[in-house]
Amino acid sequence: MTDDRVLLTSYTVAMRPETKPPPHRLSVAPMMDWTDRHCRYFHRLLSRRALLYTEMVTAEAILHGDRRRLLGCSQIEQPVALQLGGSEPGRLAAAAEIGAAHGYGEINLNVGCPSDRVHRGRFGACLMAEPDLVADCVAAMRRTVTIPVTVKCRVGIDDLDSDAHLRRFVEAVAGAGCGRVIVHARKAWLDGLSPKENRDIPPLDRARVHRLKERFPELEIIVNGGIDTLAMARAELVLVDGVMLGRAAYHDPYLLAGVDREIFAEPGQAPGRDEVAREMIAYAREQIARGCRLHHITRHMLGLYRGRPGARAFRRHLSEWANRDGAGAEVIEEAIEAMHRPDRSLGDPADAESSTNRVLANVR
Secondary structure (H helix, E strand, O other): OOOOOOHHHHHOOOHHHHOOOOOOEEEEOOOOOOOOOOHHHHHHHHHHOOOOEEEEEEEHHHHHHHHHHHHHHHHHHEEEEEEOOOHHHHHHHHHHHHHOOOOOOEEEEEEOOOOOOHHHOOOOOHHOHOOOOOOHHHHHHHHHHOOOEEEEEEEEEEEOOOOOHHHHHHHHHHHHOOOEEEEEOOOOHHHHHOOOHHOOOOOOHHHHHHHHHHHOOOOOEEEOOOOOHHHHHHHOOOOOOOEEHHHHHHHOHHHHHHHHHHHOOOOOOOOHHHHHHHHHHHHHHHHHHHHOOHHHHOOOOOOOOOOOHHHHHHHHHHHHHHHOOOOOOHHHHHHHHHOOOOOEEOOOOHHHHHHHHHHHHHHH
């Protein structure tokens, strides 16, 4: 069976094309070390409609690296966007052309990552200080590809944190042909805070993104940052064109199971957790046959039963067994069985995130 097999057919309910909201109405953020192809496959089992993103891939890596490994994705992951990192217009244009040829439906430029390594490479959030350069990058990619070119940025960086500067930045990229801007509603401190601290310490200010939409009604403005329930997402959608979920979608992935119905107004029932987990058994079996290690797949599944009876037993079994040499797809089935045993215990919600992070620390 191929990666393109029919996905959860009992859950596949078609809507008339003209009634479908666009995929960017709700998307899952590009997250380094997290949103790889295995994660995207897993998330797609939970939502058929949400727009998914790759991890950030630098233009140089695409031009000189293993494109099959960096850009490989199956048709079943669609719709999926490729996020690029870089600041040299010609190199980004060449990388965007390659990405489009690999089937991605959107090219997104990273102007939001605050890490020192990214900063030293002159891409990521530091580019918010150079709106004209970002506009040149967008224009170069727009001349090369026919798919949308979008930008993901912050509300500000360091002392460049005014509404006026944010408007100037958006005006520049919009003038270069960017029709959609995703805004993380938290400024980034490039001098003094780590990437982890930048996820929590600067305060969220989604009102600034709302004001941006009022200022640019013709643009599609997507808000990102601190949205962890679908009720919050629906409230934001009254004010902006789309919502991007980040850590909430990763640490509590079953949140995505309600997206098609609650955000995209699709009829039909959401897939059950066990149904999704068993679909992942078939996927894992195929990937292992191609040389993939099981824990590269199961690390994305640790939060599937978050808050449910037996969640801790499920996570513990995957954490202990999936990383062992020769581990096979049956480990997932065993984890499901461990969760349903009478002696299983209820894991507290905070433990799900800490358990996920411990496993991620071993594979980065």
